[in-house]
Amino acid sequence: MADSGKYSEEIKYLDEIINLLKNKLEYETNQLENQKSDLIESRREMWENTTHSSADFDKLTDFNQYLSALQAQTFTYTELAKRILRYEKMLESPYFARIDFTEEGYDDTEKIYIGLFNLMDDETHEIKVYDWRAPISGIYYRNEIGPVEY
Numbered sequence: 672m673a674d675s676g677k678y679s680e681e682i683k684y685l686d687e688i689i690n691l692l693k694n695k696l697e698y699e700t701n702q703l704e705n706q707k708s709d710l711i712e713s714r715r716e717m718w719e720n721t722t723h724s725s726a727d728f729d730k731l732t733d734f735n736q737y738l739s740a741l742q743a744q745t746f747t748y749t750e751l752a753k754r755i756l757r758y759e760k761m762l763e764s765p766y767f768a769r770i771d772f773t774e775e776g777y778d779d780t781e782k783i784y785i786g787l788f789n790l791m792d793d794e795t796h797e798i799k800v801y802d803w804r805a806p807i808s809g810i811y812y813r814n815e816i817g818p819v820e821y
Contacts (some may be wrong), residue, residue, distance in 0.1 A: 688765045688784075688799055689741050691792060703751045712745045717741065740793045757788045765790070766800045785811055 677679035695701045717737040783801060785808045790800040801808050 684782075684784075685765065689762065689788065692758050692765065695790075696762070699751055699755050703748065703755060706744065706748045706751055710748055711739070713741055713744055714800065715739070716746060734798050737788060760787060761790065761800070762784065767803075768796070770810055772810065783807060 727817050766784040768785040770783040772783055776808050785803050786800040787803060789798060789802045
């Protein structure tokens with residue numbers, strides 16, 4: 672019976688993670704569309720409001736300011752696209768390991784889930800899944816079942 676309770680607890684946690692990922696994907700996809708529109712508008716504005724070749728230094732500095740803003744917007748757009756790809760990848764397999772960690776002298780057990788990337792709940796700021804490269808994930812890779820040091 673205890674295994675049945677643990678199984679349903681794991682299913683509940685997995686559902687929570689999948690819902691969190693879907694919500695993040697929806698939000699980031701909307702952000703990406705908005706960023707894309709802003710980027711297109713900024714490029715159009717730059718094209719219309721700057722000269723395309725000039726020996727006038729003041730006009731070149733105006734052009735450079737537009738260009739700097741465009742580079743920042745492009746960077747933001749690219750980062751959003753990368754996050755979306757990560758979330759899509761995580762939807763296929765949100766995590767692949769769980770460690771139950773109890774610190775010596777304490778009764779509380781912390782469940783540490785390990786996956787391809789970090790996943791944090793933005794409302795609670797709780798890390799739901801740790802990146803497999805995070806230092807805490809080393810417990811999984813360097814130890815076996817039983818007492819460990821971290």
